[in-house]
Amino acid sequence: MPATLRCPACGTTYADRWRCTCGHPLDFADRPLPDRPAPAFTDLDARDGLWTFDEFLPVEKRATLGEGWTPLVDAPDWHCAFKLEYVSPTGSFKDRGAATTVSRALEVGAERVVEDSSGNAGTAIATYAARAGLDAEIFTPADAKPAKLRAIERAGATLRRVEGSREDVTAAAIDAVGKDEGWYASHAWNPAFFVGTATFAFEVAAQRDWEVPDAVVLPLGHGTLFLGAYRGFRALREAGWTRKVPRLLGAQATGYDPIASSETNDENDLADGIHIREPVRADEIHEAIETTDGDAIAIDAVATDREHDRLGRAGFNVEPTCAVATAALTEYRDRGVLDDEDDVVVPLTGTGLKN
Numbered sequence: 001m002p003a004t005l006r007c008p009a010c011g012t013t014y015a016d017r018w019r020c021t022c023g024h025p026l027d028f029a030d031r032p033l034p035d036r037p038a039p040a041f042t043d044l045d046a047r048d049g050l051w052t053f054d055e056f057l058p059v060e061k062r063a064t065l066g067e068g069w070t071p072l073v074d075a076p077d078w079h080c081a082f083k084l085e086y087v088s089p090t091g092s093f094k095d096r097g098a099a100t101t102v103s104r105a106l107e108v109g110a111e112r113v114v115e116d117s118s119g120n121a122g123t124a125i126a127t128y129a130a131r132a133g134l135d136a137e138i139f140t141p142a143d144a145k146p147a148k149l150r151a152i153e154r155a156g157a158t159l160r161r162v163e164g165s166r167e168d169v170t171a172a173a174i175d176a177v178g179k180d181e182g183w184y185a186s187h188a189w190n191p192a193f194f195v196g197t198a199t200f201a202f203e204v205a206a207q208r209d210w211e212v213p214d215a216v217v218l219p220l221g222h223g224t225l226f227l228g229a230y231r232g233f234r235a236l237r238e239a240g241w242t243r244k245v246p247r248l249l250g251a252q253a254t255g256y257d258p259i260a261s262s263e264t265n266d267e268n269d270l271a272d273g274i275h276i277r278e279p280v281r282a283d284e285i286h287e288a289i290e291t292t293d294g295d296a297i298a299i300d301a302v303a304t305d306r307e308h309d310r311l312g313r314a315g316f317n318v319e320p321t322c323a324v325a326t327a328a329l330t331e332y333r334d335r336g337v338l339d340d341e342d343d344v345v346v347p348l349t350g351t352g353l354k355n
Helices: 046-056 094-107 120-132 146-154 166-178 191-197 199-207 224-238 282-291 301-313 320-334
Strands: 072-075 080-084 112-116 135-141 158-162 215-219 247-253 295-299 344-348
Touching (some): 046 094, 072 199, 094 120, 094 224, 112 166, 120 135, 191 199, 199 224, 215 224, 215 320, 247 320, 320 344
Parallel strands (some): 135 158
């Protein structure tokens, strides 16, 4: 039986629903934790992908393309380690959430899924829906990257290009869901998506023999990976597999920085993957920052472009949104938030092949 959902704000429970009647995002009522010590890395079977950590997951494996276990590599020029999320099946970390969300859709008997996205999440949901034999309808900004739109269409999904802001795209998708046109597989609203992105934290810890870093610097839009990391590292600590939760340091794009609140009129149009002005789970993002002694800063287009070129010259073929995180790493050090000696991991979240 599919796991029950609960509203953290009012306590109402549901068998399945995309949003509470009070308007708050839902989460799973129960979070499973393993009742055993952390296994040796050699005892983990990476052939199961992110489902290696099914003891933590309230969703059964029903849709998979072998996602997970992305490389964790040294990046000496940045004095950190990069986790190469961009080598995932569709080229972004969103595959983690797509696998668990589409699996949840199958659990509850959905036949058609609806998603709104600037590109990567839409590509991931469309692809995993195709893998699962589900119809998909993907709403995107009209000016989304053509390569991402082609990937959505190649997966057989119905593509809906929406003129206007990113918020207009979401409104169009929600309208379709309200007309009973499909099950809302939203990477911002659906709690199953965060189940998948939490596995990022599980892998980082496992790849480091259960020693978590001092800090993780991540791109921050809706907070899909930011909150997934927060939930994952918390679960590891609660299970007794690790000793602490790292500081979570967000990187937003100027002009789209409601968490950092830079109060600048400049718009960083390069980092289109995090062009979010109204994060659905803003309260939880603030909680994660406060609880982990974290922070959020905004990065402009000049710094993003410069850092994107630097990453490419170092052999990392990534999209510009990734460069926001590595530029923020430098900024955090310049501000004294991080020391050169701090042990830091930065996820490179999306491939440059779809730009």
